[in-house]
Amino acid sequence: MKYRFLVLLLVVFNHGYFAQDKEQTSCMSAKCHASMADVKYLHGPFAVKECNACHVPIKDQKHKFEEIKKPSDLCMNCHEPLQMKKVVHGPLKTGSCTACHSPHGSNQQFMLKKSQLSEMCMSCHKKEMFDRKNVHPPVMDGDCTVCHEPHSSDNEKLLVKAGNSLCYTCHTDFESGFANSKFIHKPASEKCTNCHDVHSSDFESMTLKETKELCYKCHAQIKQTVADAASKHSAVDEGKKCANCHSPHFSDVPKLLKKEPLDLCVSCHNDQLTTRNASLTNFSLLLQNNKDWHGPIQEKDCSGCHGVHGGKTDFRLLNKSYPNEFYTSYAKQKYELCFGCHQPTLAQDSITATLTNFRDGDKNLHFLHVNKRVKGRTCRACHETHASKREKHIREAVPFGKWQLPVNFEKNKDGGKCTPGCHAPKEYKRTLPHLD
């Protein structure tokens, strides 16, 4: 400190005492270096024309100076030595302060050599890193020091703060989201850079890869499901792809879904949709107008039957087999979907007192309708798979070619009756065997 004070005194004293003389004889007044002073920010010794504070003349040799081997040693004569942290910027480590700072002056604050901070940094760092389609706004703005310390830091890559805490200084809502949500995407909470390129990226949201490929990097099983799917869900391939349904950071719904499953599905299926193979129902309207819902819909989970990433069967993204006809010969494997939750014996045991309420005495009427070698009625002959206006989601009518075949089911305390288009009106009673 004492030494620096003496140097400073000498500079000030020397300048004051010999100022007039220097105007005429200093390096700046001479024809050679006058233009160097024509900048906005001048280095102190240069401003007071004390060139000798840094350039030491070689004795008896005119205009010859001692070589400056390590600029930083010279800088530290006046400037407080920087407190070096764990990670030191390359130029500073080698003592090359002049790699970034102009020693005489420049038009930039801190006497930086380039007008744009980013230009300054990119004179050493590869430009390609910052030059992709989507650029992080601080990078776009050329303000590298929003995230990086220019001299030294305790964090890797000279970061101002460690890990995600740096990102949270601007992306504050993500910090609170990660702290307060029920479900967290672990790679995201651990390190934003697991998925994002912090400088620039060719992909939306500055991800490291295209959304689907990025997700598949870890979720290989889903990749396989999508690849193997016999029927494709367009939401997987269109728009924001995985992010159409999943929040990649955090959520209050399991599987990081953006909404509860049914609400999420209906947010797209809220209109008559036409796909390559089918015309899809407006579920918003259907569910609104038909209040008796199938169990999985009551539990707001379409994935009970449908493969949301792609169906294992080629019919309506269904995960298991379900006949796409009005009539079919009975085989258990044709109804795998229904028998995933409902008793398979429902269609196999001809006699029952407990399996179902649709029985005449102990005669199982499900068995009677479904379990036939020829023209067995499929579930859809009587039940709506999603919702209907009647209990047990029984249909009002079923499409039968061009005809809307009526079902006319009426329930009573001990059974019910049907007056369908299929057969003559029939009644059933559970308590007494009914013979007709």
Add this chain to the structure above:
Amino acid sequence: MNPTKFIIFISVLFLSRMQLTGQESAGNAHDFSLKDIHGKVVSLDQMLGKKLTVLVFWSTWEKDSGKFLSKFESDFRKYSDKGLSVIGVCSEEQNITDSKLQEIRDFVSVNKLSFYNLIDNNLQVFRLYDVEALPTTFLIDRYKKILFVLRGAPLVGTDRLFRTISAAFEPEEKKPEIRQITSESPEALRYSNFAELEFKRGKIDAAQKYAVQAIKLDSTFTQPLLLLARLSLEEKNYTELENNFRKLKKCPGDSNQVILLRYEYLIVQKKYNEAIEKLNSFISKNKNDSFSHALLGYAFGMEKNTGLSEQEFSIAAKLDSTDYRIPKLKAEVYNFNGKSKEANELLRRSRQLRKIAP
């Protein structure tokens, strides 16, 4: 309060909580007796848990049964000594043959299920509980009241079911609602982030412009509203500040920053004692919040309690050395106490942190 009244009070509390979290309340559980997989007859009364009972109907043919039952096994191990009972009712089919019984025993053994597993031969209990699909789960309290019914293993319902069970044994504070990321919000978020960035740089007009843009896109977005409130406070436009506070009340999400801004406003109004009291209470729950310590340091400083003021500022600086507001507040305290030289140094530091050229 005598012990009996206390027990009734606790039970009512517990029940009301369960009913709130349960998806459906469906009357009382029916009594039944069934044989377990080893042939021993047991009744519901014998199996009923002291606090909560899970009654789950399952089968080996149901695709998710193994996974689903394993979750109950895990809870059973955790909470059985605290009063949880789990009863599995295997509603496999109408007539359970010996070979089927062995299949069920094997299933129980493979899935390492140690709770009660009963054989519902003839599907009597299945019918009694009006089950239609498997698995179906009932949560029953100690008075046999059905608190929750879940059909199948749906995504959200299953999560809710297991959270309800653990909440009964490990009550936790309700977490605040979090704003959902909607399709509109990324654009609002972008403007909000621009606003924050410009504010950090001291470009107030630009910050204000971006914040207003963000709010136009999402009127209940806390962050830009908070920024506008902060700007009103700095500009001493208290009418606008109050207006912003009113809008912030409608916003969802973490409100700590809003709370602190309100305390800052108390300090501006020179209500130091009230601010100290509230900040102390806030800090007791948020020990690592640097700015709350700085505000407390400021309030103490203005009340001429130099020791406590220094202590709080020191904690604040240790917790966050990059927040420009901390040295700025400390500088004001120093100025108030006539330490202008130290105050100037702190203001210089604050400006550096905020990236405003000196």
